[in-house]
Each structure stands twice: as C-alpha cells, then as structure tokens.
Amino acid sequence: MSFREKMLWVAFIAMMGGFGFYFLTLLTPLGENASPDYYLGLLFLIFGLVIGSMLVATLILFIRNRSEVTFKEDERDSDIHKAATQIAYYPLLLGVWASGAMFHNGVSTPTMLNILLAVLVGAESIRLGYQIFLYRKA
C-alpha cells in the first residue's frame, strides 16, 4: 500500500469516526434537546479530535515511509483523484439544493447548519472512499 493510499485511509477513518460520532450524538435524546451552544462545543471538540488524530497518524506514516513521502502525484494518482472528485460533486450538489429546499420550508438555523455539515462530510467521505476503492481495484 502506497503512502498516498495510507494517508487516504487515515483521513477516511478519522472523518467517519469523528463526524459519525457527532451525528449519532445529535440523534440521541440528549442531542435532540441540547442547546445550539452544546452543538457548537461538540463540533469544535470533534474538529479538534479529527485534525489532531490526522496529524499524529500523518507524522507516524511520515516517519515510517520516508522514502515515499517525496513522491509527486503521478498520472494514475491524478486520474483517481479527478474521478473521485467528480463522483463526490453530485451528492454535494444535490445535498446543497435539498438543504436549500428544507430551509425554505422552515427548518431552524442550527438544524440547517447540521444538514449542510452532513452534506459536506458525506461528499468528502464519498471522495475519500472512492479514491481508496480505485486504489484497491488497480
């Protein structure tokens, strides 16, 4: 497995773990009745944990794969990157339009922001996941 692929796994796991926990918490009775400040605090905590865990994992991978770190993205990496970005664009576009429609129908601002965050996290997870799939396939 290449350094680039390992980095994708790290980002994918950190994102799914961190934001998965955040959105599951929101769906619990505690999350449903919590104030916007609670959401915000939890979100900052999750952001910190996701970024922190990615930094630590990157540092470990950097030390263990020094010979590959300097490799530039080649044409296959670039093709995989483009294909995954293209695939993730459509759920992002649909999600933003659907969020706009929900906002028009009276959804509260904190809920709206959480829906937009879910759309963004979903699209990014699809992008990362599809890149991993393409690397594994070939």
Added chain:
Amino acid sequence: MKKLPFNNEIKTLRFMSNEMTQGELGERVGVTRQTIAAIEQGKYSPSLEVAFRIAHIFGKPLEEVFIWEL
C-alpha cells in the same frame, strides 16, 4: 473490471534488463511502483507519454512493449 484492449511485455522486459524492479522502472519513468504494477497487470492504461518512456527505457519500439489485441 473492463479488460484493456492491449497486453504488455513489461514484466518480461524488466526481467531481461538485469531483473529491474518495478520501483526502479517507476523511478526512471517518473511514476510510482504501484502505477507500474497496475500497468503490468493490465489494470491501468498509461498515457502515451508514459508508454513511450517505458518503451524508451527498454530500447524497444512501442508496439513491442504494448501489443494491441483486438
């Protein structure tokens, strides 16, 4: 997975070039070892530039490295 319409002789040519590794070939071509492995296995279709670079390294014409099969 869709099969590519051409085959290649990269593995044989590597072996005949002092058992050159995929990593060494990748380094000389300017791609990763994983990309060379994917090309060799027919899982990735390289650009014309990379195909020519590979052929040039082995000192062979392109059609002796990549063989059209349809």
